[in-house]
Amino acid sequence: MLKTLLLAASLLIPAAASALAADPIHSSAVTRVVFGSCIKQDQPTPIFSAMAAERAQLLLFTGDNIYADTDDMTVMRNKYQTLSDNPGFASLVDTCTVMATWDDHDFGVNDGGADYPQREASQREFLDFWNVPANSPLRQRPGIYDARIFGPEGKRLQVIMLDTRFFRSPLKKGERRVGGPYYPDADTQKTMLGDSQWRWLDEQLRRPAEVRLIVSSIQFVAQDAGQECWANLPLERERMLNLIRDTNANGVVFISGDRHWSEVSALVEKTPYPIYDITCSSLNQLHPRGTPTDNVFRVSKSTYHQENYGLLTIDWESADPTLSFEIRDIEGDSVIEQTRKLSDLRGR
Known part of the structure; x- marks a missing residue:
């Protein structure tokens, strides 16, 4: 499997797991975070070299880390092994602390939720792949949600990895549109996160932190x-x-994936402050249609449909710290940018 790897929300570094698990608040301020989603484990992954070259302190995998799409756990395990055997992947995850969550394809079924019959078995495969210790809380509860805080007071980065699959209710279907067959459903009994995860998230958001990255495998905004x-x-x-x-x-910013293109969206009405969603996808797949779905909340000037990854740079030294989000292409060049002052992400 992997060496020296820590994944909150599912991933742990064997060599450092016991110390880091005991103290989830790490003393060093994080200034560089790399993130991405959607890896076809059987396809080439040259983008891993560009990501490793960023020399980030934190790496976030935001879902579809493999394309399992199966009820057979042997098949799933073999696909994880293919990713593990990828030299570029092994080199990348050795460069920094890593966190990850899943989306539908590594969960096990396209667009799947709580009705996936193998969700408990899939969770075990996920945690086994990432070498999560037997005594980890992630082994004791349903779902793979988790969170960690990095940095000293005044420079704290909280990373919250949501699980949008294990508990999610079935979606309402109708006539297929460009993006698919799903429609809004105001059923009060339906859930995205489940009661236990919602209670846990309430606790996490009350912890002190200056910047909070909430990772949702699907788009929030x-x-x-x-x-x-x-x-x-x-x-x-x-x-x-x-x-x-x-x-x-x-200080909340959402990071999402799933779409096989990248864009930035924002909610600015009926919110305590502008809520941004940095969608970053895909690490090694091209979107076959090449055009995005309609999105009235899109604030980036364009979308990007080639292989890409995300980079967050935090300037903690300014009186008003700056968060710079970039979508970068396979060569490491910036193709989408969004920069915000920390004061922009505070309640009005």
Whole structure:
């Protein structure tokens, strides 16, 4: 398997797991974070070299880390092994601390949720692949959600890895649109995260931190256009916004994947402050259609549909710290940029 690897929300470095698990607040301020999603384990992955060259302190895998799409755990295990055997992947994850969550394909079924019959077995395969210790809380509860805080007071980065699969209710279907067959559903009994994860998230957002990255495998801000997204369960999206407001959680930015293109979206109305969603996808796949779905919340001037990864740079030394998000191409060149002052992400 992998050496020296820590993954919160699922991933742990064997050599450092016991010390880091005992103290989730790491003393060094994080200034560089690399992130990405959607890896076809059987396809070439030259982008891993560009990601490793960033010399980031933290690496986030935001879902579809393999394409398992199976009820057979032997098949899933073999696909994880293919990724593990990839020299570029092994070199990349050895460069820094790593965190990850899953999306539908590494969960086990396209667009899957709580009705996937192998979700418990899939969770075991996921945790085994990432060498999560037997005594980890992730082994004791359903779902793979987790969080960690990095850095000293005044420079704290909290990373919250959501599980948008294990508990998610079935989605409402209708006539297929460009993005897919899904439509908003205001059923009060349906959930995205499940009761236990919602309670846990409330606790996490009350912890002190200056910047909070909430990783959702599917887009949080984007409008519904047939695809999987939080807008399909509008009461759950509203619950998230209310929770951010009620906990006085400043500094929240969402990171998502899934779409096989990258873009930046923002909610600016009925929010405590502008809520940005940096969508970054895919690490080694091209989107066959080449055009994005409609998204009235898109604030980036363009979308990007070739192989790409994300980079967050935090300037903690300014009186008003700066967060610079970039989508970078396979050569490491910036193709989408979004920069915000930390004061922009505070309650009005």
